[in-house]
Amino acid sequence: MEGLPGSTPRRTGGNVLDVYLLQAFNGLSVGSILLLVALGLAFSFGLMGVINMAHGEFIMIGAYAPYVLQQAVGGANNDPYGLTFLAAIPLAFLVTAMMGIGMEWALIRFMYGRPLDTLLATWGVGLMLQQLARSVFGAPNVQVVSPSWLNGGLEVTQGLSLPYKRLFIMLLVVACVAAIWAYLTRSSAGRRMRAVMQNRDIASTLGVPTRQVDASTFGLGAGLAGVAGCALTLLGPIGPALGTYYIVDAFMVVVLGGVGQLLGTIAAAVLIGLANTSFELWSSATVGKAIVLVGIIFFLRWKPAGLVALRSR
């Protein structure tokens, strides 16, 4: 599994501290992608109790958006400024958000209160979407040509240079999180969403259209997965099964962070991203990841509600 998109590139020379800093930086960028993926899950899981196994496929669809645009303009040579990549980010958000809303309407809304059933049914949807991608784009992985202005890196010290691509990803994620925060606290739609999250029944009696909120929440989560998919195209080739590599990690982020706790989700994503890359340093990538997952299971034994626990009455 070493060639996975998102896994850290092979480390080169430099002193130990530089290597570690670079590794930590890479961990943060992977963690930030994980955060985008997990936020969507945290919304649907925390708000509606829906386990969306097709979430990984939304990532995959988002990842194909820059590829499609690049093909549409006739390859990377006709796009010297990397505009297709920039345009693909909002496009991916819109497309996956619409798909999320569609899936909520066609399937999820019949299964509220039955999380295990949503898990199984959405897995089926995910299988079909994967096959669809295979039929449309072919089974082999494809490569999106990154904008040329993202090549190279920011020279911090002589041995340590932070790749622009990963810096861009982190900025993108920070922007997304800021937008979500603004949406949740400053817009009336966001306030309605929080109201439903805190107490669905009371929100409903106060006139909040909870059904509508459910659909838009689901759409928002799916859209974030699409953006995450766009970011992943910067790190490596993409393929129909792209999402499956991230779905388990993303669920671990949600569970570790504490369900319905956005702050916890952020902390957990950063923690898991850093832990993954740190363990990779002194063992192999696969063993490092296995250690992290085992660690999370033990942590949950100790604190079943996750990092940030919702106080229950």
Add this chain to the structure above:
Amino acid sequence: MEQRRSLTGAAVRESAVVAAICLLMIVVLPLVLSEFRLALLAKFLTFAIVALAIDLAWGYTGMLSLGHGVFFGLGAYALAMHMKLEAAKDGLPDFMGWSGLRELPGFWAPFDNGLFALAMVVVLPALLAAGLGILIFRGRVQGVYFSIITQALALIATLVFVGQQPYTGGTNGMTNFSTLFGLPLIETSTQIGLYAVTVIVLGLTYLALRFLTGSRAGAILVAIRDSESRLRFFGYDPALVKVAVFTLSAAIAGIAGALFVPQVGIITPANMGIVPSIEMVIWVAVGGRGTLYGPILGAIVVNGAKSGLSESFPDFWQYFLGAMFVGSVVLFPDGIVGAVARGVKKLKGARSASLTAGATAHDLPSAGRPLEAKS
């Protein structure tokens, strides 16, 4: 007491029926089916055993495990290690030489003993399940969290098995077996023997679970599924029961894995990861959870459809599998068995009877959709 006596009568009758079916399958089918079809059926039957194991945990006790591929795989690897040593004839298994190992790793050595390997088929999955179960259930981790953690287990297991190539064969897994306990695997008689053993194990598993779920202990399992906290207030310890059920279920899955590997001749991490683990759940969902013939039927129907459809429409199969999953959850929540039972009921026009029988079970809102326990 009255009820108990009638139960034993029914038990004897049911055991006789199952034994007769098994005998029929062992004697008649090898004569009727081609060698290829028989091998295919034998493989499906090992899957049916796993489906039974999952159904015990999920259908009866309400624990949806997305990691049973791991237990299946552990059982398979335990026997595969023995077969590998048998094939190597006092040398090193081939893949170890390719990975640069010079001598046999210490933990491999005891697998040279066939009985030890057979014991490990059950012990390894059971130990892992017990350990994980104690960790999870003592912490009162429930429902969806359990599913997500078992899914992480499936990921961990594949990562470790792929990563530790010198000890596990890596991505390619273990293959190139020649004999099992001295019997050449290529012989038709060995294959038919394995088929017969699989049929018997399936029959015994069915009966064992039939009596377990029909007993008072079985009622506790269903009670855990439908309302765990209520059971706790009665003074039971649901965590203990769940650990026991999960362990038993894992051990059964391990046996199925051990039957799978000599028949198919290969075991790889791809047989035990996230995707196969979820597919195993599909069999149970499609067949009908909470009944015991449902999962057997589901395993055979889904895999039969898979091999039939994927031969002629390789691109079509994934759509079909996905649709089958969505459909079985949304349209036929009780699977094939439930749909047939409903159809039969409708034909009989026994509407009033079903109302009285089904009302109590369906009136519990917290339990999701409890199935009517027929036993």
